[in-house]
Amino acid sequence: MGMTISEKILAKAAGVEKASAGEILWAKVDKAMMDDILGPRVEIAEKLKSLDKNIWNKDKVVVISDHYTPPANAKQAEIVKFTREWSAANGIDNYYEFVGPCHQIMVENGHALPGKVIVGTDSHTCMYGAMGAFATGVGSTEMLGVLVTGEIWFKVPETIKVVWDGVLPKGVMAKDVVLKTIGDIGHAGATYKAVEHVGTTIENMIMDERLAISNMAVEMGAKVGIIPSDEKTEAYLAARGITDGYEHYESDADAVYCETRHYKAEALEPVVACPHEVDNVTAIKNVAGTVIHQAYIGSCTGGRYNDLLEASKVLKGRKIAKGVRLLISPASKEVWDACEKDGILRMLSEAGGTILAPSCGACLGLHSGAIAPGEICISSTNRNFLGRMGSKDSQIYLASPVSVAAAAIEGKIADPRKYL
Numbered sequence: 001m002g003m004t005i006s007e008k009i010l011a012k013a014a015g016v017e018k019a020s021a022g023e024i025l026w027a028k029v030d031k032a033m034m035d036d037i038l039g040p041r042v043e044i045a046e047k048l049k050s051l052d053k054n055i056w057n058k059d060k061v062v063v064i065s066d067h068y069t070p071p072a073n074a075k076q077a078e079i080v081k082f083t084r085e086w087s088a089a090n091g092i093d094n095y096y097e098f099v100g101p102c103h104q105i106m107v108e109n110g111h112a113l114p115g116k117v118i119v120g121t122d123s124h125t126c127m128y129g130a131m132g133a134f135a136t137g138v139g140s141t142e143m144l145g146v147l148v149t150g151e152i153w154f155k156v157p158e159t160i161k162v163v164w165d166g167v168l169p170k171g172v173m174a175k176d177v178v179l180k181t182i183g184d185i186g187h188a189g190a191t192y193k194a195v196e197h198v199g200t201t202i203e204n205m206i207m208d209e210r211l212a213i214s215n216m217a218v219e220m221g222a223k224v225g226i227i228p229s230d231e232k233t234e235a236y237l238a239a240r241g242i243t244d245g246y247e248h249y250e251s252d253a254d255a256v257y258c259e260t261r262h263y264k265a266e267a268l269e270p271v272v273a274c275p276h277e278v279d280n281v282t283a284i285k286n287v288a289g290t291v292i293h294q295a296y297i298g299s300c301t302g303g304r305y306n307d308l309l310e311a312s313k314v315l316k317g318r319k320i321a322k323g324v325r326l327l328i329s330p331a332s333k334e335v336w337d338a339c340e341k342d343g344i345l346r347m348l349s350e351a352g353g354t355i356l357a358p359s360c361g362a363c364l365g366l367h368s369g370a371i372a373p374g375e376i377c378i379s380s381t382n383r384n385f386l387g388r389m390g391s392k393d394s395q396i397y398l399a400s401p402v403s404v405a406a407a408a409i410e411g412k413i414a415d416p417r418k419y420l
């Protein structure tokens with residue numbers, strides 16, 4: 001009986017020949033990521049000191065201040081200062097701040113490589129599954145164990161295989177693919193499972209699109225959301241000067257899956273996740289005309305170069321509706337710079353968009369872009385829980401960047417395909 005990609009990566013990390021779903025094993029961690037909100041807080045630092053232990057391998061630790069940058073108040077500034085100083089005092093060279101959400105920074109800087117085991121103090125660490133890594137979010141206490149031992153235990157997850165074949169229609173993006181998948185599997189339907197995304201639709205996706213898919217694995221309860229790495233992954237890494245130090249894995253033809261789902265890309269139309277659950281998914285045509293007050297394009301889910309590029313194609317030569325706010329937060333400084341160089345930010349701004357700093361910001365209502373009571377926001381982010389982006393008396397529709405852009409033009413939820 002063959003192995004799935006997850007079983008293979010975990011077997012390698014545990015130093016064993018074979019691993020099967022359900023087994024418990026201790027895996028060596030290749031990279032440990034901590035963000036400013038759940039990372040090296042005072043408790044972790046105090047505990048580490050009291051254990052009088054050193055960090056197992058400082059080169060394998062990455063710390064990123066992203067949820068509280070730019071700080072909205074003194075408290076947030078203090079947390080960023082503590083995170084910065086803790087990282088310096090502990091010899092963590094891989095420290096980043098004010099450059100955007102942690103997951104985009106991890107991928108852009110080559111900290112998420114194929115075949116690796118990566119854990120992070122953020123639930124969307126699963127995003128690196130798009131690079132062919134076994135990557136998952138952990139709590140601060142588990143991270144403390146990793147910092148000291150360099151290892152963590154896993155129950156090898158069963159795998160759900162999700163096959164998307166065919167060519168996506170114009171105006172339909174990876175975000176529609178993953179929302180449709182989550183809508184069908186349910187927000188807890190993949191709890192503690194690995195979801196493996198394969199098929200010609202996925203193979204033909206650029207990395208920016210694959211990252212959006214793996215980013216949302218946790219929104220169906222999954223441990224990881226893996227896409228087998230390939231020549232596109234290699235090219236993405238080579239463009240960043242990384243040509244070795246990783247290995248490709250793919251599932252065996254006779255690997256065992258607990259479930260397999262098949263989808264035809266041509267049948268997919270633009271969808272939204274309606275308030276207040278990510279799996280409350282329906283076709284845009286069923287909610288078209290819903291008035292919106294804010295349109296948001298940003299976050300580690302939907303703020304990448306391709307997201308802003310596709311949104312700019314919808315908005316090119318057009319203006320957003322009077323009374324609507326279109327906020328755009330590039331997923332990183334690198335994305336900002338590239339979009340500025342290519343005139344994309346200018347185009348979005350001329351359409352009436354407001355460009356915000358690369359940050360977690362509005363995605364979880366921490367600062368720039370929070371929404372008021374009674375307001376409705378359509379957003380390219382990954383969560384629409386009650387109060388997620390601000391007031392508990394507001395509503396969030398999750399959609400692709402082109403659907404967000406179309407809604408900004410009309411001031412109400414609209415099908416993006418008419419603008420392309």
Ligand SMILES: CC(C)[C@H](C(=O)O)[C@@H](O)C(=O)O
Binds near residue numbers: 383
């Ligand atoms: C870190 C934490 C506050 C949270 C997560 O773990 O995902 C946040 O990033 C989010 O998107 O809800």
Ligand code: SF4
Binds near residue numbers: 067102359360361364
């Ligand atoms: S951008 Fe949003 S989803 Fe991503 S890490 Fe930040 S808060 Fe979490």
